[in-house]
Amino acid sequence: MKKVYGKREVFFVSDQDVQIIDFEELLRAIESRLASAGMYVKREAIVTILQAEEAFLLEKGVLQEYSE
Numbered sequence: 001m002k003k004v005y006g007k008r009e010v011f012f013v014s015d016q017d018v019q020i021i022d023f024e025e026l027l028r029a030i031e032s033r034l035a036s037a038g039m040y041v042k043r044e045a046i047v048t049i050l051q052a053e054e055a056f057l058l059e060k061g062v063l064q065e066y067s068e
Contacts, residue, residue, distance in 0.1 A: 026050075 027046060034041050057063040 027043060030046050031041070031043065054063065058065070
């Protein structure tokens with residue numbers, strides 16, 4: 001399963017299907033989970049971490065760019 005972050009959406013790609021997940025929804029879920037753990041992290045930091053993860057996984061060939 002591969003994931004590609006877009007500006008507003010996250011694409012989880014398998015050999016059979018593509019599921020589009022709203023990026024805003026993903027950010028809210030991460031913020032909520034961190035808050036439940038008593039941690040406050042600025043949204044910009046979360047976005048930066050997600051972008052760094054994407055770049056690393058693309059570089060390693062784990063992720064592939066997806067275009068509709």
